[in-house]
Amino acid sequence: MSKEEKKWELRLYVAGKTPKSITALNNLQKYCETHLKGQYKIEVIDLLLQPQLAEGDQIFAIPTLVRKVPEPIRKIIGDLSNEEKVLVGLNIRPVK
Amino acid sequence: MKSLSKVKTGINGLDEITEGGLPQGRPTLICGGPGCGKTLMAIEFIVKGATLYNEPGVFMAFEEKTEELTANVTSLGFDLEKLQKNKKLRLDYVHIDRSEIEETGEYDLNGLFIRLEHAINSIGAKRVVLDTIENLFAGLTNQGILRAELRRLFQWLKDKGVTAIITGEQGEGKLTRHGLEEYVSDCVILLDHRIINQISTRRLRIIKYRGSVHGTNEYPFLIDEEGITILPVTSLKLDKDVGSQRVSTGIASLDEMFGGKGFYRGSSILVSGSAGTGKTSIAAFFANASCLRKEKCMFFAFEESPQQIIRNMRSIGLDLNQHVNKGLLEFHSFRPGLYGLEMHLANMYKLIKKFKPKAVVLDPITNFVSVGLLTEVNAMLLRLIDYLQSEEITLMLTALNSGGTDHIDENVSSLVDAWLLVRDVELNGERNRALYIMKSRGMKHSKEVREFVIGSKGVELIDVYRGPEGILIGSAREAKEKETLRIKNNGRKHSR
Numbered sequence: 001m002s003k004e005e006k007k008w009e010l011r012l013y014v015a016g017k018t019p020k021s022i023t024a025l026n027n028l029q030k031y032c033e034t035h036l037k038g039q040y041k042i043e044v045i046d047l048l049l050q051p052q053l054a055e056g057d058q059i060f061a062i063p064t065l066v067r068k069v070p071e072p073i074r075k076i077i078g079d080l081s082n083e084e085k086v087l088v089g090l091n092i093r094p095v096k
Numbered sequence: 097m098k099s100l101s102k103v104k105t106g107i108n109g110l111d112e113i114t115e116g117g118l119p120q121g122r123p124t125l126i127c128g129g130p131g132c133g134k135t136l137m138a139i140e141f142i143v144k145g146a147t148l149y150n151e152p153g154v155f156m157a158f159e160e161k162t163e164e165l166t167a168n169v170t171s172l173g174f175d176l177e178k179l180q181k182n183k184k185l186r187l188d189y190v191h192i193d194r195s196e197i198e199e200t201g202e203y204d205l206n207g208l209f210i211r212l213e214h215a216i217n218s219i220g221a222k223r224v225v226l227d228t229i230e231n232l233f234a235g236l237t238n239q240g241i242l243r244a245e246l247r248r249l250f251q252w253l254k255d256k257g258v259t260a261i262i263t264g265e266q267g268e269g270k271l272t273r274h275g276l277e278e279y280v281s282d283c284v285i286l287l288d289h290r291i292i293n294q295i296s297t298r299r300l301r302i303i304k305y306r307g308s309v310h311g312t313n314e315y316p317f318l319i320d321e322e323g324i325t326i327l328p329v330t331s332l333k334l335d336k337d338v339g340s341q342r343v344s345t346g347i348a349s350l351d352e353m354f355g356g357k358g359f360y361r362g363s364s365i366l367v368s369g370s371a372g373t374g375k376t377s378i379a380a381f382f383a384n385a386s387c388l389r390k391e392k393c394m395f396f397a398f399e400e401s402p403q404q405i406i407r408n409m410r411s412i413g414l415d416l417n418q419h420v421n422k423g424l425l426e427f428h429s430f431r432p433g434l435y436g437l438e439m440h441l442a443n444m445y446k447l448i449k450k451f452k453p454k455a456v457v458l459d460p461i462t463n464f465v466s467v468g469l470l471t472e473v474n475a476m477l478l479r480l481i482d483y484l485q486s487e488e489i490t491l492m493l494t495a496l497n498s499g500g501t502d503h504i505d506e507n508v509s510s511l512v513d514a515w516l517l518v519r520d521v522e523l524n525g526e527r528n529r530a531l532y533i534m535k536s537r538g539m540k541h542s543k544e545v546r547e548f549v550i551g552s553k554g555v556e557l558i559d560v561y562r563g564p565e566g567i568l569i570g571s572a573r574e575a576k577e578k579e580t581l582r583i584k585n586n587g588r589k590h591s592r
Contacts, residue, residue: 015206023201047207051214054207058191061236062206072196077236079201089198 008032008040008090009069013054015047015062020079024063027080035092065090100307103151103223103259106144107137109326113302113311118283123253123260125280127271128287133298133319134263136172137287138225139165140323141261143174145223146184151259153223154186154215158231162187172323186215192235199237205245209252216258224253224260233274250279271303282306288314295436295467300326316438327442327479343455343490346385347378349557353533353542359514360538361454362488364481368495368505369518373529374550375494376400378516379457380409380416381555382492387419391454395427396444398463402427413554426451432463437476440464445483455490462496462504470507478511513537518548521569528570531557547573 012028014021025044032040047054047062057066061077067090076089087093102116111117118124118141126134142153157165165187166176179185188211216224229246236242253260262280264272271277277284284304290297299314317326342357351358359365365382367375379395386393397405405427406416419425428447432440448456458480464473477493484491493512495505509515515534520527529548533541546557547569561568561576568576 013207015210020202020204047210051210054211054214055188059207060190060192060205060211060232061203061208062210063203064207074198075196076198076200078199078203081201085198085200089200 006039007069008036008067008092009043010040010090011043011045011057011066011068013045013047013057013059013062013064013066018062021063023079023081024065027083027086028065031080031083031086031092035087067091102308103145104149105141106148107140107324107326108322109315109317110300110324113300113315113326114283114305115309118259118261119305119308120259121254121257122282123250123262123280124283124285125262125264125272125277126285126287127264127266127277129266129289132266132287132289133317133324134287135160135165135227136169136319137324138227138261138263139169139174140172142185142223142225143169143176143179146179151222152184152186152219153225154188154212154219154221154258155225155227156188156190156212156215157227158190158192159228160189161191162189165189172321174323183219186219186221188212188215192231194235197235203238203241205232205242205249209249213256216256222258224258225263226260227263228265229262230264230272230274230276246276246279277304292436295439297436297438299438316436316442318439318442322446325442325446327438327445339488343389344385345378346381346383347555347557349546350378350531353544353546353557354514354536355540357539359490361490362485363513363537364484364491364493364511365514365516366493366495366505366508366512367516367518368497369529370497370520373518373520374548374555375496375518376405376459377409377412377414377550377555378518379459379492379494380405380414383425383455383457384414384416384419386453386455386490387416387422387424389454390424392423392451393419393425393455393457394448394451394453395425395457395459397427397429397459398432399460401429411552412550413552426453432467437464437468437472440467441476441480444480448484448487448489453489455492456484457492458494460494460496461508465504470504473504474507474511477508481511509534523569524572526570530560530569 012025028042032042045053063079065076065080067074074089076086080086101120102118103120104111104117126137128134139155142155145151145153169176176185176187180187215221232242262276264276267273271284271286286301286303288299298317300317301314302310302312315326317324339361341361342359343361344358345351345354367378369375383393383395409416416425461477481491493508495508497505514536517532517534519530521530530545531548532545545560547560549556549558561573
């Protein structure tokens with residue numbers, strides 16, 4: 001199966017526009033543009049606005065990145081500053 | 097100056113030990129080893145708050161899933177589903193699985209704060225439980241962040257003004273594995289579950305309660321179908337009100353020996369003697385008298401079953417069954433070895449509290465020595481006596497005095513108000529029973545030895561014969577009495 005057929009649905013949980021959240025979102029967008037161009041969807045959920053959503057995805061740390069698709073669900077917490085860890089965590093093969 | 101306000105937990109006995117409950121609007125740490133009852137105590141705190149004090153609660157579980165938790169406490173009569181439906185309770189299971197989490201870079205636990213806040217606001221919660229928050233340490237690697245965030249969490253809980261319980265697993269040489277106690281400095285309760293002589297006992301101790309007086313001892317507690325019961329805390333002060341009301345012993349001639357009025361109400365009476373001297377019979381008559389006064393009596397039998405006692409007492413003309421049927425008399429039969437002393441005490445305390453008797457019989461206390469040391473048995477009885485005295489319940493204990501070295505009766509005698517001794521007297525080839533009062537505090541009482549006769553009509557105390565021949569008892573007394581009667585009659589004839 002080639003990775004072109006894959007779709008990536010990512011959800012980033014934040015709580016307000018804190019520096020950590022902004023860093024995380026910037027990092028995520030950068031990695032996705034580099035490695036998953038055209039195959040990803042990022043949804044940002046601000047728990048300050050929608051606190052009821054925290055329970056469903058078992059969020060306790062902020063920021064948390066959840067890979068909804070492809071399954072299984074993976075979670076990465078933190079500002080995503082370590083690119084290698086994020087890619088491993090999301091199971092993305094980096095583009096050389 | 098406003099003193100510390102407290103929140104009643106509703107857990108039997110805990111509010112007494114803490115003199116009012118847990119510190120209001122502050123976190124309390126409950127720690128202990130696995131299976132010591134932490135989670136149960138926490139959930140009972142929430143449930144009692146919701147049902148008794150109209151204080152909704154949030155239970156945040158890090159260990160058990162909400163369905164598991166709900167199922168686990170159903171046996172205790174806690175209906176978590178209904179409470180949730182009525183917005184009195186909110187369960188939130190926080191699942192942390194290290195295998196599906198990757199950490200990279202800076203983060204905080206705001207997600208947890210938001211969840212908690214959302215839960216609290218959704219039902220207007222006054223109580224919060226975090227069980228067991230230490231699981232965070234197992235799921236996350238960055239301990240530095242965790243510690244800082246936990247400190248913030250506890251402060252946040254205080255700012256929110258909720259009364260919180262945090263549970264923690266006991267660590268080696270420390271109260272909790274990750275030193276949670278340093279965050280929660282207001283109240284720390286330690287639970288313990290230990291096995292002594294193959295009998296398990298749960299104990300509770302308040303290690304710290306800032307700004308409040310509290311009991312510092314270890315208190316045994318038990319978990320049964322009604323939740324947690326912590327043992328009656330008997331005050332060590334001896335300042336109880338005592339009445340001067342008297343109650344009948346159930347045996348007219350014995351009443352006579354106690355100045356014609358019987359025992360003091362709320363006093364404790366020990367009946368001791370060798371095997372087969374009729375201790376149980378005396379106790380049964382005492383119980384009978386109480387029931388005839390329409391005062392409830394509770395009979396704890398540690399050697400015989402209720403049916404046995406009822407049958408045996410029928411043979412001496414005592415119908416205890418009628419009182420049982422009327423609900424005036426309640427029997428509880430169990431072997432002392434069934435569980436530890438504290439459990440016995442707790443169990444009796446609970447039954448007494450429920451039945452509200454005016455008289456209690458323990459028959460016999462001798463076998464308790466097989467469960468605990470003599471000093472422990474004494475301590476248990478002392479607590480029971482104290483409790484019953486404060487409730488104005490008259491207590492009768494029977495004890496076997498086998499003539500061996502461990503006289504439980506002598507040890508207990510200093511605790512009781514009155515001590516009756518029944519002795520076997522072997523004389524002239526027959527065995528008779530003699531009864532006398534060893535002591536009776538605060539009343540005039542007979543110093544005589546009486547012959548104690550058990551017949552099909554009941555129990556009777558007869559003056560022994562004192563004459564030139566000495567003291568006569570049993571058939572010798574009867575013969576002498578007949579003779580005296582004959583001489584008297586003859587004398588009457590002659591004078592005619």
